[in-house]
Amino acid sequence: MNIPAPIPPRLAKFAPITTSEITAPAHETGRKRLRIAIVNPDYPPGVYTYHYGLEILKGPVKSSIQTGALPTLAGLLDPRHDIAIFDEAVRPLDLDYLAGFDVVAFTAMIVQKPRVLQLLAALFRRGPMVVLGGPLVTAEEHLFIGKCDAVFIGEAEETWPAFVEDLAAGNPTQTRYEQTERTDMATVPIPRFDLLESSAYSTVSIQFSRGCPFLCEFCDIIVMFGRRPRTKPVQKVLAELDAALAVGFRSCFLVDDNFIGNKAAAKDLLRALIDWQETHGFPMNLSTEASVNLAEDDEMLDLMVRAVFTQVFLGIESPNEASLLETRKVQNVRAGTLLSRLERIRQSGMIVRGGFIVGFDEDSPRIFDDQFNFISAAAIPMATVSILSPLPTTPLHKRLAEAGRLVEHDPICGFEPAQMSREQLKAGHQDLVARLFDPDNFFDRVFRSFDGPEAFRDRLAADRTRRRAATGVRTYLTTARHSLRLAMHAIRHRHPRVLPAYLRNWRRNRRLGLVALLGPECVRLCILHWHQYRLTHGHLGSNWFSVETPNDTPITVGANP
Helix, strand or coil, X not given: CCCCCCCCHHHHCCCCCCHHHCCCXXXXXXXXXXXXXXXXXXXXXXXXXXXXXXXXXXXXCCECCCCCHHHHHHHCCCCCCEEEEEECCCCCCCHHHHCCCCEEEEECCHHHHHHHHHHHHHHCCCCCEEEEECHHHHHCHHHHCCCCCEEEECCCXXXXXXXXXXXXXXXXXXXXXXXXXXXXXXXXXXCCHHHCCHHHECCEEECCEECCCCCCCCCCHHHHHCCCCEECCHHHHHHHHHHHHHCCCCEEEECCCCCCCCHHHXXXXXXXXXXXXXXXXXXXXXXXXXXXXXXHCHHHHHHHHHCCEEEEEEEEECCCHHXXXXXXXXXXCCCCCHHHHHHHHHHCCCEEEEEEEECCCCCCCCHHHHHHHHHHHHCCCCEEEEECCCCCCCHHHHHHHHCCCECCCCCCCCECCCCCCHHHHHHHHHXXXXXXXXXXXXXXXXXXXXXXXXXXXXXXXXXXXXXXXXXXXXXXHHHHHHHHHHHHHHHHCCCCCHHHHHHHHHHHHHCCHHHCCCHHHHHHHHXXXXXXXXXXXXXXXXXXXXXXXXXXXXXXXXXXX
């Protein structure tokens, strides 16, 4: 038999082969060395995909962030196997090429469900063993019975390599795998960042911990990972940063469920990160997600800023305290007002991004105005507002199911709200997002986020001065090209009204003096806004945060989908 040659990892994703070149898969031959494809399906356009902004930038970057599961799953396997990573967010998949592998392993979030179902239908029983893991199948396992050869429920640091080795040895494999114990984070190997097309991503994702100590009713994290945060050893995280730095990454998002879930461990890591940044010349911009009680810990804030954390995403959810108590978000209703705590975090020097939810039982129709006013007062430019989603496995899903309030046929609002109709909730949500990303409202929040005490403004001014000195002519020429492309896109997509707004706010920025954004930064902010604006106005009548957002990309076997 003709056995395929080993795949050079960096070339595997770019070298499609014809159907005639595909040989019998290894699980039929008992071969010890397997050809394994680890695949991330594409995402529908969403708040953090930056689809429409990347269209304008036209550089090598095709995706805003690298999916952490891809190199992690590769790192769990014996390197004797030929392992290739495929990310549909970066470039199209060739299904004939994938059909030539022994194993095709999909990892997917809930938002990727439509695309996953399409890809499974195209590849299942075409030759390779087709398997699926990740939050999607963990939450909705019943949807995938009979659609793939095996599923991996929950964490898979033990089950995934065990499956591969059984297959390589010719042993029987199971159709369902689930670990009996939670993963010891100290045993997780360094991800195979070397298998990524690193230049195609703006940010690398690294995980320090799993789990969260809180009990938010709508969240599935505590179901999947538990309430006791489990952390990696500090030296292991630093080794992962070394590996990411070696392949060219200069921006890292720590994808923890709650970075400060274990405060003592987080501070130990931050002290080590400060030393690591100093040793390497401060090469890495860091960001993460945390709970609002971050504001109550001055030492944590100081350490994060010194370690070059530039942004933090916070689950703020609602200005309505009754809604926060309803959903057990108790950490948001103590130690002062929400606004005062957000201000403390912002004035520490980090950009605050916020997640908000509408549709709690305690939300009346006035919640949309309340959310708009709160987000404006908090000066949060990038505010993600979603309709409450009763994810399977969550306490919220159980409560609504017992009350007969789940609505299976509505992919946008999957439950009956308590104080308004589903149509009112959907319309109010859409109007709220449109108001938030009106160009002048957006830039008003941006510029007011520069307000603060004299020490805060002095720090901003010093940072702007440093970056201004480091900005060359080439950067400004690139900015001019980006500005022209942005104008062309706005006209082509029939949204010319944003252009005068961008010009007005460009002038407003220049009047800010030493704290003004640099020209290239201001243009990139316009492009960031364009993505949000286009997303909002391109999905009228649908919830573009919904887990059911459609992806209508067709599947054609034998061609790139």
